[in-house]
Amino acid sequence: MRGVTRAAKVCRGGTRRKRRAAAGWSSGRALFFIGINTRRLECPGWPGSCTYPGMTRIATENRQRTRRIPLELVLLFTVLTLIAWFSTALAQETRVESTDAIRAVAEGFVKSQLPHDANVAAVTAGTLDSRLRLVHCTGGMHGQMPPGAQLQIRTMVGVTCDGPVHWTVYVPVTVESRINVLVLKHPVPRDARLTSEDITVESRKVTGMATAFLTDVSDLESRTTGRPLPLGTTLTIDMFKADMVIKHGQDVTLIASAGGIEVRAAGRALSDAPGGARVKVQNLSSLKVVEGVVEGPDVVRVAR
DSSP states (O other), X not given: OHHHHHHHHHHHHSOHHHHHHHHHHIIIIIHHHHTOOTTSOOOTTOOGGGSHHHHHHHHHHHHXXXXXXXXXXXXXXXXXXXXXXXXXXXXXXHHBOOHHHHHHHHHHHHHHHSOXXXXXXXXXXXXXXXXXXXXXXXXXXXXXXXXXXXXXXXXEEEEEEOSSSOEEEEEEEEEEEEEEEXXXXXXXXXXXXXXXXXXXXXXEEEESOSTTBOOSGGGGTTEEESSOBOTTOBOBGGGEEEOEEEOTTOEEEEEEEETTEEEEEEEEESSOEETTOEEEEEETTTOOEEEEEEEETTEEEEOO
């Protein structure tokens, strides 16, 4: 009853705006509550809009207006959010360094370290983690190997950014070479001495710098197999034992050179040694023990 009285007072004596508000409130709640005949609600002296049909129309307009405003705000908020998201994604994309660029730097560094006469078929950097996100390097990138490291079949190369934001990432790089290799025609036992009749020469793509492979028939000289080898084996240096050129207790000639002057002395080998290996020799004149490199069957050049 209190709400109906209030609505009636506002509707009868208030402004147009207040009448609309009162009409919308009373028609939706109070009039049905007290059981007034809402089909025809008319009071003498009241404005025409205070009848039930008028109050119902005003209330409907108010409800429609109330629903439209939030929808417009939601649409505006959605558009602004999408614009902000796309802008952020684009900015992040431009700030991230490409993994392909990092791999290219690693491959270029390894190629620069290869000998000019190396028969390299391919230098391939390994795939980096797709989740890697490094700041775009504005100061340039360069490759480097850890201190003391050497090029191998698989080498870890550090790619460093010299820009304001400093970072380093390590990339695995594989080297493949195409060379002529010696391949066994038939199985051979241990301590076998091979000749051109036992092998064929084939061109193959091998992993690594190819320095470990035997590439010429002359490489078989002064070597015997260190273990049994099956048919089709690609021969490498570690499969062979070099012949002992010098035996323990053998008399040898020591050679030492300095400033263009060469001095020879008699000596005695203290161990077995193959060609090109280091061996200790006792000088028979001074009885001092020196170390040298085997140059021939009875020649040792003293190491500096």
